[in-house]
Structure formats: C-alpha cells, structure tokens
Amino acid sequence: MSAGNPAASSPAGSIYDLGYRHYEGKRRGRWFAAWSLYVDSLRGIWGFGRPTSAKAAPFILAGLYALPAVIVLAFSSIISNSIATGATNPADLPNYANYFAGIGTFIVLFLIAQAPEVVCRDQRYQVLPLYFTRAIDRFDYAMARLLSLATALFLVLMVPVIALFIGDILMSADAFKAIGSEWPKALPSIPSNLLIAASVASIALALSSYSPRRAYAAVGVLAYFLLVEFVPLVIYGIGHEAGAKWVDYLPLITPNTGLSRATDWFFGTPIPPDFPSSIGAGAYVLAGLVSTLLFTGILAWRYRRIAA
Amino acid sequence: MTTAPVANSPAVDIAAQAPAIELVNVARWYGNVVAVNDITFSLGPGITGLLGPNGAGKTTLLHMLAGFLAPSAGTVRVLGLSPSRDPSVYRRIGLVPERESVYGFLTGFEYVRFNARLQGMRDADAASRVAIERVGLQDAADRAIGTYSKGMRQRAKVAGALVHDPQVLLLDEPFNGMDPRQRLAMMDLLGEMAAAGRTILFSSHILEEVERIGTEILVMVAGRLAASGDFRAIRALMTDRPHMITIRSSDDRRLATILIAHPAVFAVELQQNAVSVQTAHLSAFRRIIAEASLRAGVRLIEVSPADESLESVFDYLVHR
Amino acid sequence: MIHGSPRNPILALPEIFRVTVRQLLGRRRTLLLLLLAALPLLLALVFRLFDRIDVQRFSNSVFDGVLIAIVLPLTAVLFGTGAFGAELDEGTALYLLAKPLPRWAVVLSKAMAAAALTLLLTVGSILAGALVEVIPAGEVGVRATEAYVGATVVGGLCYVAVFVAVSMFTRRALVIGIGYTLIWEGLLSSMLPGIANLSIRQYALGAGDWFVQLGREPARLPPETAVVLSVVVVVSALVLATWRLMRFELSGGAD
Structure with missing residues (x-):
C-alpha cells in the first residue's frame, strides 16, 4: 500500500519533527530509581495496580497467617476465667513469643506464592535489560526486590502481633495500664520478625531468581523449606541418640525451626528440651543472620552473572 | 505423494457432495467482546485467502473451523461434520496454527512422523519423508526443531499438517517469518494442492501475500465478513x-x-x-x-x- | 484413508508417551527431582554412619515423612501438571488435538508418561534407600520395602491422575497442586483425622498395609478400602480429564 503514501514517493529522505519533547527536568538518580523499584515491587506483591485476581493470593495467605490470632482473641475472651484458675496452660495458646513457631508454615506458603512473582517475570519476559540501562545497576535491582519482599513479609508477620496487642488491651479492665504492661511483652516481636522476614525473603528470592518460570521457582522454594527443615532434624535425632556431638549444629541450618529458636532468644524463652542443650538461643540468631547474608550474596551473585 | 483422488470410501462420497467448509450465521463472543459476528459462507476446493487487520477475528474463525472453539451461535461444518464434536474429522483436516511453538527437542523428521503416526498412517516414515521434501526441509530434517529459523519452523509445521494429505488445509498466517524465496515455494506448494482438489484456507493481514496466491478471498473486519469473492474484483474496488x-x-x-x-x-x-x-x-x-x-x-x-x-x-x- | 484404513487409536499411545517423556525430562526440573529422589539414599547412609539399622524409624521418618509426604507429591505435581500443561502453555497442544484420536487416548497416554516417570524416580528412590538401610535388617526389612513400594505406586498413580486432571482445568495447576499438597495433604490431613478418607497420602499408606502393617498408630484406612478408594480416584480423575478435553476450547480473548 506504499503507493498511496506521499512520503514514499518523495525523492529524498527526510526526518520529520513529530513534536516529541525531550525531558529537560532534574533527574533524581540511582537512589530514587532503586526506591521506585522497591515501592513498585512492594505494591506488586500485594497486587496493587494489578487485577483483582493478583490480590487474592497475598491477602488470603496473609489472612491465614493472622487467622489464629483472631481465633485466639475470640477464645481467650471466653476462657480467660479458666486460665485464671489454672485450668488451661496459657503458654499453649499462640502468643507473641510462640506465634511464628506454631504457624510459620503459612509464611512459607506466602513465600511460595509471592517470591517468584517478584523476580521471575522480569526474566521470563526478558525485560531485565530495560532495568539495567536505567539509573540502577544490577546490585540495586536485586536489593530493591529483596527489600520489598522482606518488607511485605514483615507486614504479614506483624499483623497478628498487632491484633493480639490490640485485643489484649481491649479485653483488659484498664486499657491504659494494659498498654503499659503489654508493650514490653510485644516489643521483641519487632526485632525477631525483622530477622525472620529478612532471612526467609533472602532464601526465597535467591532461589526464585534461578528460574524464569514462576511455577518452577515455587517448587524450588518449597523443596528448600521442606527439606532443609526436615532432613537436618532427622539426622540430628538419629545422631543425637548415637551420641555424636557434631549433629548438635544441624538444627541451626533449618529455616523455620531455626528462626523459631532465634525468636526464643529475643523473648528470653527457654529452648525446648528436644533441641541440643549445647547450642544457645543466641546461636540461632547468629545462624539466621549468616543465612541472610549468604542468600543475599547468592542473589547478588546471580544478578551479577545473569545475561541481560 | 500418493495423491489418488479420494473416492473409495462411502464417507468421502457424502463429503464430496457437501461443501468442504460451510458456515451458517456463525458468531463467537467472549464475554462482552464479539470476535466473530454472524458470518455465512461456504468454500469448495481451491485456495481462499482470509484477509483482515489484526484483531479482525481471523484466528477465532480458523479455530472454530479447526474445532478448538465452539461457535456461540450458528453452525460450523467441515466436510459435513462438526469439528468441535467429532475428532474423526481431523483425519481429513490439516492445521497450521499461528503460534510458532513446536516440540523443540524433536528433529524435523521426528516431528512430521509424530503427526503421521497420530494420524494412524501405515507407512509413517515414507509419508514423512515425502512431506519433508515437499516443503524443502530435507537438509535440516535431522536437526532439532529448536535450532530452526522461523521460516524453517513454519515449513516444518506445514509438513506436519499435510503429511496425511488432508482434504482441507487450514493455515493461520503461514508466511510469517518466511523469506521471499520460501514464500514463493510455499505458495507454489499450496497451489499444487489446490489444483489437486484440496480446499485450502489461509489467513493473512498482508494484502500482497493474498494477492499473489488467493484467487478467492474473504475479508474480515471487526468480526464481520466485509467482502468475499474474486480477489481482483475486490482489489479494483479498493483502489477505486x-x-x-x-x-x-x-x-x-x-x-x-x-x-x-x-x-x-x-x-x-x-x-x-x-x-x-x-x-x-x-x-x-x-x-x-x-x-x-x-x-x-x-x-x-x-x-x-x-x-x-x-x-x-x-x-x-x-x-x- | 489414503495411507490405509483407520487404525486402532491405542497404537498412537506409545508415540504420545514417548514424546511426553522427552518433554518432561527438561534439564533443571529433572535435576531438582533427582536431588529430591536421592534423599532417602543419603539419609540411609547417615543412618549407617551412626551404625543404626532401625527399619521402623527409618521407614517412618524417611519413607513416610520425606518420600511419601514430600517427594512423591512434588514429583507427581511436576510431571502430572507438566504432561499436558506444558503443551497448553507453549501452544503445542493443538498438534495433539488436531488428530483423529479419541480424547481418552490422549489423556491416558499423557497420564501414563507422567506416572511412569514419577514411579521410576520414587520407587527407585525407595529401593536405593532400602538397599542400604532397610533390607539388611532381613525379612522385616524386605516386607517394609514391599509395603512402601506398594504405597508409593498407589499414591503416585492417584497423584498423577489428579494433577493431570487439574491441569486440564486451569493454567495455574502447578501452584494449585502445591497448595493442595501442602495444606490438604500436609497440614490438614495430619490435624484432622476425618480427612483420611479424602487424602491420597492416607490411601497410599493404607494400601501399603496390604503387604505389612506399616507400624503407624492404628492405621487410618484398612487396605481394602484404601485400594478401592484409590481406584475410584484414578478412574474418576481420568474420566473427568477426558470429559474436559472433549470440551476443550482455546482460552484467550478475541484473536
């Protein structure tokens, strides 16, 4: 159909000014670009700016994690009398200190669903070069993505804490006095949940970054959290009976159990008897930090090497 | 290829009387979007080009003909049968879909033979060799399709679709990714098949492709049939x-x-x-x-x- | 037709089977699964390292806790949803469906390919672990091995059939399969005993009891019931998948 086009029949080539304007304003540079990416991923994890179906998984899974807190509140308002008389042991109910240890599986589910969401599409649709030609470099990209996932997880982890906190206050006779007495009890949740969020986010994202397909990334993350959780504990169990000393270190590498013990350190709770007595709770905190660094390193390494 | 006229089984005799492709008041909608709107036509042997801009509903129409979509209204008949209900009609239909996907791990020959075997052909190997030759892929037949160029993949797909010498051949954008020489060869091939009494319907959004081979065309715009008939007559109307x-x-x-x-x-x-x-x-x-x-x-x-x-x-x- | 009369569609099964097997043996996925399948062997070596031959404990923690609870459903979900799901994803399903084959033949050959790979991997995994740790215990070990191989076969067939069926209904079959495995089979079936009648893992273990009491606290399902329920699951999943495939429509909007 070129015959009808006057430009094609004109003798020499020419360049048309189509009126595109150049951006003359200030450029805000690398940190702002990284910040934008962070905010965008965080919104993406919760499905904001995406269709409703994208919001379903994160909110349902975060809701599942918080659900027991709500149930506990309902229950405890009924049975608080029986607790007072010693009929039920209050330590068995979910509280600030043991919440993650009891219900952490849902955090894994949240990771399986959302961690691949954060990094896989960019590889699948081959848009990484578009990022790397902007103000951010590869490291910034990886860190912005990681921080956004960690932030999202921290929010998920804090919802039941806040629910328990508010619930306990409202249920007490004197709200202001209750705030004073509850506050110190709840406070360790902040550092312990920060550690949990950073640690599991780094694991999940590092593993996810190795597959462009979300489904396979999900399987990889799942396999890690199930097997690295389970296998060391089995070996520890058998080795401990056989009297081997080195197996005492194995529970340190488990993701969920290890972080549950790290939480014990923040709350000053004694470590349960089925864990090696030679390893203090502080060691689990250290292990959590080391694992975070290690997987952050793997993530950064992956993005240093990845073809884009 | 053994292109003996198809006339020795009773089922074929019935088919020979009915038009190869027949659509009556066919419509297809997705929710609120109407992709194909009240189309009626029938085609006999020969090449027909299905023309229309992107999004006109060509692929939807071809998918209905291939039985991968049921019409929301109206009837679709291919060789007298409804393809979405009766898989046995695929014995006499060949389909070249638009998507470039192929089994990348198979060699060209293996892929064509896969099609031949699923068609239940007795001598799948020989038929596959003939089909490979017809599309001119002999030299690459033993390489994995994953290593093919776009045009080669397209030809492998065509070979797979015509290995059982179908009565009706449906091709969705068959010339995509082919270089001009390959296009000409493919056009010749389709022409040969049409001359042997096959019904060929191919879609394209490029006028010149259709101009070169399609004697009959169907023009779709926004889901409706805008023009049909001899290409030159319609083209004259357009330049007018x-x-x-x-x-x-x-x-x-x-x-x-x-x-x-x-x-x-x-x-x-x-x-x-x-x-x-x-x-x-x-x-x-x-x-x-x-x-x-x-x-x-x-x-x-x-x-x-x-x-x-x-x-x-x-x-x-x-x-x- | 031209090249001979219509043949028995069963003859197309091996062809689809072969292609599906090659399709499923993608590199990274297979590597991950091999790693998972190597676990029982690894753990068996650890047990031997500590000079333990403890059939009961090894079976419970490794065969039941790792293999049947984790490795088997994961393998089945990857192969089961991949067998047809990958073809839908990549668009090659059209080549398969534009053939004069009854739909049950397509479903059956896909499911058989996925099941063959799943069982090859998991049964091999059990045997490897058993050779090192369980069978050396003698008669008890042999029986336990038989029991877990039986359980794996039954569980594997059920899982694969279900996941093949799920992949016919949704593109997100893999995520759904994982969610189901974790929440239903993992969490709920151990928390709510009533689920035993609706849990593939319990069918598998129940079927294993056919050979030898697996030594769990009172078996939740008698072997006969477990086997009957498994057959029901497999058959109805395949029928459902066929039904769905007969109504197969390409998804996606206009053009």
Missing part, C-alpha cells in the same frame, strides 16, 4: 477509493472554494479548523494545492493524508 487528505491553513474557507473548482478534486468538506479533500490522484493534487495556496495567498499549516493503512481500506469496505 479516493484518497482523503486533511488540510489546515490560515483560511480554510477560501482555500476550499479554490480547490473545489479543480476537476481532480471530488469533494471538499469544511470541518472545524480543517478542510478535508477527496482526490483521485495524489501526485496531481500536490501540485494543485501548492498552486492554489500561492494564488489565494493562504498559508498552509498542515497537509496530511488520512490513514492509508490496510485497516482504513477495510474500514472503507465496511462503511461503504
């Missing part, structure tokens, strides 16, 4: 269409009065801040407009031809 040019000037009204006096100008319409002109000859008009503006002392701000894309040509067909 006057060119639309939009002009903005310092004095539209004055310019319009001068332009209307010219024989090369069919119509002039004053619009808000612009004057739109219909003319038969673009090159002549360029001279006229320069002269006219000079004579009238009118300053031209903008002279732009209205969209001459395929889509606007089709628009013309629809709104005529």
